[in-house]
Amino acid sequence: MSVDEHERFSGRMIDAGLQLLDRQILDSEGWTAGNVDDLEFTFPEEAAGPPILTAILAGPGGLARRIGGRLGAWIESVHTRLHPSEHPGPARIPFGVVKRFDDHVEVAVPKSDLEIDRFERWVRERIISKIPGADRSPEEESRR
Amino acid sequence: MRLTDLLGATVTGNDGHDAGVVVDVRLVQDGPILGEIGAAYRIHGLVIGRHTAGAHMGFERRNVRGPWMLKKLFSLIQGPERYAEWDAIASIEEHRIRLNVGGGALAKAEPPR
Numbered sequence: 497m498s499v500d501e502h503e504r505f506s507g508r509m510i511d512a513g514l515q516l517l518d519r520q521i522l523d524s525e526g527w528t529a530g531n532v533d534d535l536e537f538t539f540p541e542e543a544a545g546p547p548i549l550t551a552i553l554a555g556p557g558g559l560a561r562r563i564g565g566r567l568g569a570w571i572e573s574v575h576t577r578l579h580p581s582e583h584p585g586p587a588r589i590p591f592g593v594v595k596r597f598d599d600h601v602e603v604a605v606p607k608s609d610l611e612i613d614r615f616e617r618w619v620r621e622r623i624i625s626k627i628p629g630a631d632r633s634p635e636e637e638s639r640r
Numbered sequence: 641m642r643l644t645d646l647l648g649a650t651v652t653g654n655d656g657h658d659a660g661v662v663v664d665v666r667l668v669q670d671g672p673i674l675g676e677i678g679a680a681y682r683i684h685g686l687v688i689g690r691h692t693a694g695a696h697m698g699f700e701r702r703n704v705r706g707p708w709m710l711k712k713l714f715s716l717i718q719g720p721e722r723y724a725e726w727d728a729i730a731s732i733e734e735h736r737i738r739l740n741v742g743g744g745a746l747a748k749a750e751p752p753r
Contacts, residue, residue, distance in 0.1 A: 507668065507669060508668070510666070511701075511752055512643055513663070514664055514698045535642065537642070545682070547682065547683050549680060561644050593675060593676060594675075594676060
């Protein structure tokens, strides 16, 4: 971003719930990479002041808390059981890779570089691919 | 801290009276340079309404367009929204935010500029 562009965007105000939450995320190649399910804020280290928006949280780990109640707890439990790491949190997309956002959020990196893709890939390779018939894509089926 | 730690939290004034619940969190882009997006977004303040019901659709807000009937309905549900700047926050607890001012002293929430 150039200095001029930076000046143009400085001071912009948004309502985070209305203008960011639930927006679809598109990667640098235009592929969908999940939704904005929650936002992470970090308190500045050096001085007291308002927290800074540091990351988008996406996927079941981010959504569970928003849903809350029994359903939220169930989603979190399924996510924890399926996730390869012992204490999985939500997939985290640093806000620094966000290029722009309006009715969707554009990030400057490919989906394969995002945490959300790692979990999806793990589920695809370890679970989905072991279901009988998983190797048949809908396109192949329609040709038969 | 997550956005969902703030949304829906009850806001209590220093007079002990509840001022409402957090229906949205307003951010301003005036922080340090973060990356592609430029200046980081920091929390500017909290939009406080009566309920969270339907608040994520924003029909009750003046800057959101929508069918007049829904706007009217959600305005009645939400009541007049108030705004608390970050400096007015004394503490953030689980499901509750305490202010260092009385709820009655809060300004009416205006659309983000």
